Amino acid sequence: xxxxxxxxxxxxxxxxxxxxxxxxxxxxxxxxxxxxxxxxxxxxxxxxxxxxxxxxxxxxxxxxxxxxxxxxxxxxxxxxxxxxxxxxxxxxxxxxxxxxxxxxxxxxxxxxxxxxxxxxxxxxxxxxxxxxxx
Amino acid sequence: xxxxxxxxxxxxxxxxxxxxxxxxxxxxxxxxxxxxxxxxxxxxxxxxxxxxxxxxxxxxxxxxxxxxxxxxxxxxxxxxxxxxxxxxxxxxxxxxxxxxxxxxxxxxxx
Numbered sequence: 001x002x003x004x005x006x007x008x009x010x011x012x013x014x015x016x017x018x019x020x021x022x023x024x025x026x027x028x029x030x031x032x033x034x035x036x037x038x039x040x041x042x043x044x045x046x047x048x049x050x051x052x053x054x055x056x057x058x059x060x061x062x063x064x065x066x067x068x069x070x071x072x073x074x075x076x077x078x079x080x081x082x083x084x085x086x087x088x089x090x091x092x093x094x095x096x097x098x099x100x101x102x103x104x105x106x107x108x109x110x111x112x113x114x115x116x117x118x119x120x121x122x123x124x125x126x127x128x129x130x131x132x133x134x
Numbered sequence: 135x136x137x138x139x140x141x142x143x144x145x146x147x148x149x150x151x152x153x154x155x156x157x158x159x160x161x162x163x164x165x166x167x168x169x170x171x172x173x174x175x176x177x178x179x180x181x182x183x184x185x186x187x188x189x190x191x192x193x194x195x196x197x198x199x200x201x202x203x204x205x206x207x208x209x210x211x212x213x214x215x216x217x218x219x220x221x222x223x224x225x226x227x228x229x230x231x232x233x234x235x236x237x238x239x240x241x242x243x244x
Contacts, residue, residue, distance in 0.1 A: 010157055035185075035216045042187045046156045092225030096198050104188035104224055111223055 001065035001074070008048045008060045008077060016045050016062055020073055023064035027071045028133050036112035037073070037131055043105035044075050044084070044127055052079025052125070070114065070130040077125050083118045084109065084127065137165045145175040145243050147236060151182040154190030163193040170197060174206035177239045181212035186220050198230070211239040 004019040006012040020041050024034050041062075048060050063074040089110065090103035109116060115130035135152040146169055154162050169176075178194070180186075198208050209231040213221055221227040233239035 013155070013157055032216075035219075038185070039187055039220065042156055042189070046189065090225075093228075094225075096195070096202055096229055099195060099225075099229065101192055101195050101199070104191055107224065108188055 001063040001072075003064075004062045006060055006062075008045075008052060008058050008079075010046065010049050012060075013042060013045060013049075016060075017041060019062060020064060024071050024131070027064075027066050029071045029131055030134070033071075033131055033133075037071070039108050040112045040129060041073065041075075043109050044129075047084055047105065048075070048077045048079065048125075051082065052077045054080070066133070067130075069133050071133055073129045073131075075127045075129075078123055079125060081120050082125055083120075085116065085118045135161060137162065139169060141173075143240055143243070145177055145240060146173045147177045147179055149179040149182065153185040154183065154193070155185065155187040156189040159189040159193045162190065163196065166193070166197045170201060170206075174201065174204065175243060176201065176206070176208040177233075177236060177243070178208065178210045179212055179236055180210060180217055181214075183217050186217050188224070191220070191224055191226055194226070195229075207243065209233060209239050209242060211236045 002023055006015055017038050020037060021034060024037050045060060052058060058079055061076040065072050084106060087106040089107050090100060113129045114132040117128045119126045135154060135158040137148060137150055139146055139148045201208050211233045213232050233242055
């Protein structure tokens with residue numbers, strides 16, 4: 001798998017999206033899926049920037065590869081143990097007043113991936129996302 | 135990301151160009167807050183918006199909520215392509231009134 005290691009700061013978002021976008025294109029992911037990939041990656045990476053390292057700075061590592069006709073992205077951090085998939089989905093049927101601000105990120109992660117899993121290994125949070133090719 | 139605005143028939147037409155993501159959402163929010171202090175009727179023109187992430191939807195919802203609190207109104211025009219897809223999958227497509235053009239949105243405001 002190809003790897004990108006960046007500091008977990010918002011300024012690195014563009015590099016993360018450029019890296020995963022190029023790899024996805026090379027793997028043959030169609031343009032519509034590439035947009036969904038960008039949305040999901042933004043959520044996952046921004047989460048790490050915001051919450052993983054409350055005591056200071058840290059890093060994130062992004063791995064890209066292919067497996068069984070899927071483009072696979074893993075995103076690692078060494079922050080506090082946190083399973084983003086444990087968050088509830090927002091109620092997307094509510095109107096402006098009732099609708100909570102937030103919670104959409106996790107909805108995107110679930111909705112736009114074909115498979116997603118969380119694991120904790122060697123003090124790392126690992127989010128593994130599969131995007132089907134064709 | 136760039137925001138331009140003009141006023142027509144008492145309505146602010148706010149055109150957004152580029153991307154509203156985690157990096158640019160704060161700039162969008164502060165730009166809108168400034169307009170919200172003086173105005174109550176808004177059309178968001180997304181014809182030149184290339185990309186929106188949940189961070190962008192969050193600030194749009196926040197501004198819509200504060201507008202609603204003072205009996206204002208916000209509708210959208212020219213929400214197409216990827217941006218439209220993001221709106222639909224998040225349920226935002228149903229929250230907001232969408233028009234195919236600024237003219238139609240202006241007519242709908244009356």
